[in-house]
Amino acid sequence: MTITSHGEELILDEERALYLPKYSLLAISDLHLGKSAHFRKAGVQVPATIAQSDLERLSLLLQKYNPQTLLINGDMFHHGLNSDIVEFTTWRKQFSKVKFLLVKGNHDRLENTDYAKMNIDIHEPSYCLAPFCFIHDAPQNTRAELYPISGHIHPGVSIKGKAKQRLKFPCFYFGRDYAVLPAFSTFTGLYNIYPKTDERIFAVTPNRVVEV
Template identity: 45%
Template sequence: MEDIAFQFRGKEWMLSAGRALYWTSQRALIVADLHVGKSAHFRKAGIAVPANIVQEDLFRLQQLIVRYMPERVIVVGDMFHSRANNEVEYFRLWRRQFPHIAFELITGNHDIMDASVYTSLDIRQYDFLELDDVYFVHDAADRPATLSGRYVLSGHIHPGVRMVGYGRQSLRLPCFYFGLEVAVLPAFSNFTGTYALEREAEAEVFVIAEKKVIRV
């Protein structure tokens, strides 16, 4: 998976085609919207969904951890999708590979399990998190009205960009979006759709395409 260095607001970030951001000075790997348990939730409802989605997503996260060797993994909401199920237990086993790494979750609208479950998974929960003038919140719409210079980093809406090719063919691809006041990370899970953002004129946008990060 390719990555690209991005200097922004005095900070050095690496944007990975694995749908993650690595904050160099903080030694933090940052992702959003893993939705662990989503495919099992759908299968329980009788909807045919492949069973290996969570394994593929967590293997990709494992590769990123091995690549960057972070001290902390920050999940900007919707780490889990619903109630505890067998995919949550799969995550529990997967988590044991990295007992030395802090997993920190900014609670999203789908993170509805009992607090004791997160504690048993060794995950710290926050409604929001502030780190070096960056304010982490799952849905940017929930940020306080006044943040006095702090930049907002969020998830939730699964941002995408529609790319148009020859013959009027088009494809919507996940992206990193850095606006004037708010950044939105791509959904980490492959089992999500994308939402086409209204792009600000000054925004920096990076599309993820075929394991590459492309500035557009």
């Protein structure tokens, strides 16, 4: 789905990604690579294919949009170095021509030398491209010159189905003061968003992005 925000064209992709054609930039948030391996190490039975699936989805997005830059808007890696991150390091080599930027989130705890080895540029606390500023956890009640685009909360929205059941989907939120991207990883919960007047919600359904 293509929308206009602050005079700029944005593409909301059903794979929980945002594309800015003007900047040839693909943005995702909350990739949480390493989360499944971290849980398995702690003895929790979590499928080993979660990270592989998320990287396959990301590969398709990079092939689809062919961006110059991939921006991860926080929580790229869930914890310390583990097997999922080793797998990412190998995967990264397929896209050596794409610039990877990371706006650090609360789970991004690796050393800067670790990111450098994976050819990832670090930005703290934000990365700005007027009229937007990407930041992992948007400040509340802000009236900043640039419109913040955040992540962190894993936004979701509930929709009533035809059988009057409540269906919950990840969503893009465009509020008065800031926007929130859906969590890219499928291994996350959802925090329900309740929009105010003149705010926009776009649900990520299995087939397409729809405004609700």
